[in-house]
Amino acid sequence: MSSDRVTIRQIAEMSEVSVSTVSNVLNGRTLRMSAETLERVRGVISTLRYRPSSIARGLVTGRTATIGLVVAEIETALFFSAVGALETAARDAGYNLIVCHARGSRDEAEVVTVLRTKGVDGIIFIANSEAVDNTHLSDLPAAGILAVVINRRRPGPEFGRVSWDDRAGVSGAVEHLHDLGHRRIAFLRGPRSRDSTRERAAGYRRGLKKAGLPYQEDYVRHADYTADPLTWERAAGELLDLDPAPTAVIASDDSVAAVVIRTAQRRGLSVPRDLAVVGIDDQMFAALLNPPLTTIRLPVKEAAERALKMLVDTIAGQSMRAVRLDTELVVRDSSSPEPPHHRQSAGCLPSGKVAGPSSPGRKET
Structure with missing residues (x-):
């Protein structure tokens, strides 16, 4: 069955659940869903190779299923290695990824402006632990844009943070x-x-x-x-x-x-x-x-994956957290x-x- 002919109703029938349950799975609203139900619905989605229309979903949810990634030193092999891991994790979660390079606060402010015009649902920042000016990030929560920082001081309690010891x-x-x-x-x-x-x-x-x-x-x-x-x-x-x-x-x-x-x-x-x-x-x-x-x-790759999960979980209704990983x-x-x-x-x-x-x-x- 080709993906352009598959409907949410067909997935619901094969999974023996309601249409609203399938919709919740597709939109990440799974906190109150049993693991067995979630696994069954995802299995049917995978079998039927269903791919939801990002345009249609955006009209309903007000989101674009797109996440921005801002890397402070993309030429550094250690940080660049995290990009591939994060892109895979984002794709598995049903999100597209826009990768940007920004060196310093001025570059970052310009990149954030561009990402906001793209309507991203959230932004992940991979930093080099330099002390930077976070003024340009202060209004992201009010604009409905979630953000997680990696290896960087937390700009505020509304931001998630992943670091290592x-x-x-x-x-x-x-x-x-x-x-x-x-x-x-x-x-x-x-x-x-x-x-x-x-x-x-x-x-x-x-x-x-x-x-x-x-x-x-x-x-x-x-x-x-x-x-x-x-x-x-x-x-x-x-x-x-x-x-x-x-x-x-x-x-x-x-x-x-x-x-x-x-x-x-x-x-x-x-x-x-x-x-x-x-x-x-x-x-x-x-x-x-x-x-x-x-x-x-x-654990740079793990940090990137944890940041993505934190962002997706927050979109689904959880609160932002601060996580420190072991070396x-x-x-x-x-x-x-x-x-x-x-x-x-x-x-x-x-x-x-x-x-x-x-x-x-x-x-x-």
């Missing part, structure tokens, strides 16, 4: 390195203007405190992954020139971690025998480095126990003590 992620990485026997753990900070950098720095301090290790300013350097890679190499070199030098480095992202590995190897050091390295992001190339990179995986430490070959000669010089690890496995919940690949 940067602080716990870096704290867990410090714990991992400490468990392996490392006592001199350095940290390369990211861009100073981003909330994520402050959260990760706080996580570094918390991890050291939990491990009973002192915070040493010399072991912290600025390595802004938005800047010239030469600055990352200089920062890595400064750490390796210290006496005593760190035996482990947590880098501000995977690209910086790759430069740390290269810098160490050019100095004749072995990673991980002489220096353990941990990155942040888990970008596609991380597993292809030599050695494969241990890194803190940020995950992916353990690969770039981190290993501190070499014996380093342990002896540090005088911190009792003789004969063997570092145990990583804590539960961490993934090893």
Whole structure:
């Protein structure tokens, strides 16, 4: 049966439900519907390959079944990877997606104006945690446009928010390195203007405190992954020139971690025998480095999917929420126990003590 001849009444008859029930399924009004009924109706819709007319539905509901996606750094592989996941989730939920790129508040204000003229039902913002002016978003709720922000401060209680726990992620990485026997753990900070950098720095301090290790300013350097890679190499070199030098480095992202590995190897050091390295992001190339990179995986794709679900649920009548997702430490070959000669010089690890496995919940690949 072709989709242009299928009617809601036919779906209702095959599902053994009322026409209004089918209409509720098609328009996302399913909060009070049993799981069995919802599954049966969706199964018939799928079997008949029914596709509702967006124009007709818009006339009835006042909505366009269209969602705008505004990405702050679409050229960043980590953020771009979320676009495909979100587009698939939107399509499965019966929505079209308009993808826009906006760098900074001025660009974003212009993009939001365009999306409003398109009559979008909602907007999802994927941000880089920079502190930005939200004035241009203040009247979205009054205009009936729902919005969810990802990795960004919540503009107001009417907005949904999805974030991830940067602080716990870096704290867990410090714990991992400490468990392996490392006592001199350095940290390369990211861009100073981003909330994520402050959260990760706080996580570094918390991890050291939990491990009973002192915070040493010399072991912290600025390595802004938005800047010239030469600055990352200089920062890595400064750490390796210290006496005593760190035996482990947590880098501000995977690209910086790759430069740390290269810098160490050019100095004749072995990673991980002489220096353990941990990155942040888990970008596609991380597993292809030599050695494969241990890194803190940020749940960007999951965040995009959760934001879409939050938006669709709100259209169906639920309230906006704030959700924080866990990060995950992916353990690969770039981190290993501190070499014996380093342990002896540090005088911190009792003789004969063997570092145990990583804590539960961490993934090893």
